Amino acid sequence: AGYQDFMAQLASNPFGYAFKLTTFEASVQGNEAVSSIQAALHRVSLQRPAFDAVVIIRGGGSQTDLLCFDQYELAATVAQMALPVLTGIGHERDESVTDLVAHTSLKTPTAVAAFLIDRCNAYEAHLEEVLRQIKDVSTLRTRTEVQWLSQQTSRLEQRTGTFLQNHQTELESQTRILSDKPKKFLSDEQYHLKCEEMRLTQVVQQLLFSQKNKQNYHRQQLENASTKTIGIAKQNLVHQEHCLQYAAEQKTQKMQMLFQTMHHKLAYAAKDLVQIKKHQLQLQEMDIRVHDPERMLQRGYTLTTVNGKLIRSLDQVKPGDKIKTRLLAGSIQSTVTKTEMPDLFQ
Numbered sequence: 001a002g003y004q005d006f007m008a009q010l011a012s013n014p015f016g017y018a019f020k021l022t023t024f025e026a027s028v029q030g031n032e033a034v035s036s037i038q039a040a041l042h043r044v045s046l047q048r049p050a051f052d053a054v055v056i057i058r059g060g061g062s063q064t065d066l067l068c069f070d071q072y073e074l075a076a077t078v079a080q081m082a083l084p085v086l087t088g089i090g091h092e093r094d095e096s097v098t099d100l101v102a103h104t105s106l107k108t109p110t111a112v113a114a115f116l117i118d119r120c121n122a123y124e125a126h127l128e129e130v131l132r133q134i135k136d137v138s139t140l141r142t143r144t145e146v147q148w149l150s151q152q153t154s155r156l157e158q159r160t161g162t163f164l165q166n167h168q169t170e171l172e173s174q175t176r177i178l179s180d181k182p183k184k185f186l187s188d189e190q191y192h193l194k195c196e197e198m199r200l201t202q203v204v205q206q207l208l209f210s211q212k213n214k215q216n217y218h219r220q221q222l223e224n225a226s227t228k229t230i231g232i233a234k235q236n237l238v239h240q241e242h243c244l245q246y247a248a249e250q251k252t253q254k255m256q257m258l259f260q261t262m263h264h265k266l267a268y269a270a271k272d273l274v275q276i277k278k279h280q281l282q283l284q285e286m287d288i289r290v291h292d293p294e295r296m297l298q299r300g301y302t303l304t305t306v307n308g309k310l311i312r313s314l315d316q317v318k319p320g321d322k323i324k325t326r327l328l329a330g331s332i333q334s335t336v337t338k339t340e341m342p343d344l345f346q
Contacts, residue, residue, distance in 0.1 A: 002059030002109040006088070009113030017120045022051070028058045033068035038077050048082055048263070053116075056098070057088045057109035069096035078102055080270040082263045088112035134244060138237045145233045149226045156222060160215050164208075171204060297328040314339050 003023075010019050026040040027033045037056070044054055056078070058066075068074065069089055075097045078085050084103035088111055089096060099105040106112045289295065293303065303326040304311045311317060317336050325332040 002057050002088070005059075006055070006057050006109035006113050009110050010116065013113075013117045015117065015121055015124070017117060019116065022047075029065050029068065034071045034074045037068070037074055041077055041081060045082065045267075051083055053103075054081060054083050054085045055088070055112055056085060056102070057112060058090060059109070060090050066090055066096060069098040071097075074098055075101045080266070080273075082267045082270075086112050086115065130248075134241060138241070141237060142230075142233060145229060149222075149229065153222055153226075156218055160211075160218070164211060167207065171200070297326070302327055314341065 007021075010017075010021075024040040024043055027036040041054065044051065058069075066089065078087075078098050079101040086104045086106065087096075087099050087102040088106045088109040089099060090108075095105075104115065106115055297303070304323055305326070306317050306321050306323045309316065311323065317323060317339060319336050319338060321336045323334050323336060325334060
């Protein structure tokens with residue numbers, strides 16, 4: 001039931017996330033539960049590069065049904081896993097030693113599925129926020145460039161208008177001076193005046209035509225410069241976007257390599273610790289076998305007791321006590337008639 005709840009929660013997530021799952025079945029109750037779960041975790045470790053995390057889930061049950069998750073052997077295996085272990089064992093009120101040593105402990109299998117969905121959603125929200133920031137920076141940069149171009153255009157138009165107005169004022173001033181001269185000068189110079197007027201008219205027309213051409217030329221140059229500047233700005237924005245994306249990918253790869261390195265170190269350290277503990281257990285086993293009373297009896301030694309207590313000194317017995325001597329095969333009942341101190345010089 002816990003597994004079905006976990007799968008249903010992942011499949012029905014509202015964001016449409018797809019999870020690649022591999023099931024490693026194991027007994028989660030009974031005498032074989034600890035070794036069964038350890039074997040499953042070992043199979044996961046053999047395929048470690050294929051996974052991002054390990055999930056241990058179990059439906060609810062009585063307190064005695066969950067005792068296997070309080071065993072030291074299982075907790076040690078979970079704590080030394082190279083992959084992060086997520087647990088969702090039992091009901092909300094249940095908490096085991098395996099929960100305490102896991103990377104992330106959640107109350108139920110459904111809560112584990114919700115946690116995985118939330119992690120994916122948080123990562124997606126982070127990516128959307130980075131994209132929004134890139135768009136904001138690009139929009140601000142474009143708006144700034146457009147404002148600068150608008151200012152340059154307005155300034156050029158203002159200077160062109162001022163230049164034409166100054167020359168028009170100078171022309172009107174010369175005309176007024178000529179009209180104020182004496183009539184005799186006007187009569188004598190009427191022909192020349194007409195010639196000058198025609199020449200001035202042509203000059204003014206040429207000047208206006210030239211200024212108009214210059215204005216059109218400057219406007220065309222400004223439009224070309226604006227188009228080129230906007231094109232360069234767009235290229236810079238695209239380049240910056242690629243640079244940001246490349247930097248983000250490089251940082252992600254670097255963190256993945258660091259994560260893999262730490263995984264390898266933890267795996268090697270765990271392997272060395274297991275070898276050391278195994279050697280210590282072998283030494284203790286050899287010591288226990290050497291001092292095994294059964295082996296002492298096989299060598300010809302005996303064990304003598306009085307009132308169920310092992311006799312180590314003469315102070316423990318006195319004449320008349322019933323003593324029992326155990327041999328390798330059988331035992332002898334005796335009555336103490338006499339005790340003697342050892343003769344050190346005999």
